Amino acid sequence: MTTSPLLTGLSERLPALRALYEDLHAHPELSFHEERTASVAARRLREQGWEVTEGVGGTGVVGVLANGEGPVVLLRADMDALPVREETGLPYASTNDGVMHACGHDMHVTWLLGATGQLAARREGWHGTVVAVFQPAEEVGGAPRMLADRFAERFPRPQVCLAQHVAAAPAGLVGTRAGALMAGADSLRVTLFGRGGHGSTPEATVDPVVLAAAVVMRLQTVVSREVAAGQQAVVTVGSIHGGTKDNIIPDTVELELNVRSTTPAVRERVLTAIERIIRAEAAASGAPKEPEIVPVDSFPVTHNDPAATEAVQTAQAAEFPGLTFELTSPVPNSEDFGAFGTALDAPSVFWFVGGADHTLYEGVDLEALIRDGIPPQIPSNHSPRFAPVPDPTIETGVRALLAAAAHWLAP
Template sequence: MDSARLRNVYEDLHRHPELSFQEHRTAGVAAGWLRDCAYEVIEGIGGTGVAGVLRRGDGPVVWLRADMDALPVTEETGLPYASTVDGVSHACGHDMHVTWLMGAAAELASATDWHGTVVTVFQPAEELAKGAQAMVDDGLADRVPRPGIVLGQHVAPLPAGSIGLTPGPMWAASDSLRITIHGSGGHGSRPETTVDPVVIAAATVLRLQTIVSREVSSNETAVVTVGAVQAGTKHNIIPDTATLLLNIRTYDPKVRDRVLAAINRIVVAEAAAAGAPRDPAIVIEESAPTLTNDVAAAERTRPALESVVGAARVLNPGQLPSSEDVQVLATATGAPITYWLLGGADPALYAGAATIEDFLEVAARIPSNHSPHYHPVPDPTITTGVATLTAAAREWLT
């Protein structure tokens, strides 16, 4: 594969980021590339999703997945190919994922020593944790051959050329909640005539902190974050409502249920204690399941990854609090999944790091995904990512 051509593709995608379910240009680039590689192409799945099918007789079916959407983040990298879209950038690295999958699609199309079917899945709206489900709901599994394995990779602030692969649970489930607290507004000089939702919200935020510290066992994992508190318009006006935006991360479905129940109990009780005119509205706006690598599939895939970067550079980072909706594709089709991290950071930043603990310590100090300063180094991240995705696919093709 022409690395200079892929580098141009990557820089073009980086310059033109598109938000979730708005990935029309990106989808067009992917679809055009697939056609040039002689894939059958289906566009508009789940909105802007694209699937490509390459058949080589009887044999296994392998799904390769990349997400396409960008974030509402203003880029501050100073790159010569920085985003040209105000307030939008590929701060998570999905442009790298698209580039990898395009490169792997071309490599597999040019090879003649495998049998089976390759399905490339270019997915929208991962950042909303809705794109995979949208493609499933739009009949993805009925419009392309069903997979025997789902494979994918995510760029990470690990040194370029290193891989993080965790058999079993790898990434946490994520739930994002919008909580609307109802009060009774009025003049700030006469609070006794109101039910102040700002005060209720403040008490609620503090009480929510006790869920993890007092209701989750020390040998279980949960994170409860209040990411936004929104209320009011003026100094001397007590508003009618206040809004809290929450995010929770868990691995165990039972812990998730317990945390969600605790949130509901606390929010309703704090409102009742303040004499709120009605119960708060609690809405789960985004939800992604735990990403669980099939243990046998991960171990089968590992040697293919090692063949590209070396055995010493395929590490097990354990469970991480990040989240992904790619699991939806595997669950909906009953297929095992293997998903891994691929480093995209300048290896010089990791001089002296020898273990995954060392790597994670350095990663915590440098810009990571979702930072306005985050960007992977194109060289060798692009070529390595194409090689690892291709090698993993070939392991599952006869």
């Protein structure tokens, strides 16, 4: 471990940070409903001496700490949980039935509050201004909502934006890459129209359930037959809703689709193919009405500024000798963090911090992990069994965030 003044006293804070993490994990809140989490963040920031603004973009919290002349650094953590029923068996498992911190945003809030505590207590070790952003609703695009709430006019404009995410990689590892890091994502809601009737006389109907099945199966050919082998894309139909009873053919079926892509050209090709297939299958079924295809969310590709990423990697390699890695290609997950850098015209860097129990990785080396990704038997983000180990994940995340920020804030 380095002897950075920003880390002095961190070890003494770790028990309190673990208690904070367990409390946040036990009380997850869905997107734009993070009232309790936001209150915890705001209260702790005020106790640390930060200037605090609540209600930014809904339930967002922004803390500002000025410490003399120097750069402005934005540090961001997301707060929302997912509609997942927890199956971890943890003693601090969710008390909100059907809602879980299955993506690790409770860990992100803990990391940022740990870093803000250190920055407030060790002001002799840095100069400049830090903007700590506790963002709501990352799962549904909360960053644009905060930015639309006059973020640029209300808070100091940063020279760099930094954020991190817990991953199912072994705890203690830290990794990223320059350029495209995470895929862009588009979500679509599709309504297919039929003509309902009795299940015993399907010839008198246009069955939208059969139409939906044809659409789902045909969409599986988009990536396999319309995207080049060297390019990346994912098409997922994550939700189908239609019908009320086994012997009633419904009038409509609703699908929810998710699309991942890493370049604008692939994104356009995939979205165009999806619309073509949906409309063609509806026509082939004799649908009485054109399908409705409604965009719901759109997340841009998470792009790491090359120069800023090199600086972060150098700082973190010094902080974690032998425990940093570089991804060889973008990952298919998506994020809305990049909206801050784009809107504020600042370089941004995003990285991953491992949080999985090392015993789950027996026989898996780092090169295999980078090459093949997370093994399928290990619960990953969005799984009801996703459970980062607090030790050393909490400490690693705080240190990683402070090491990166110190590159700009060092006196």
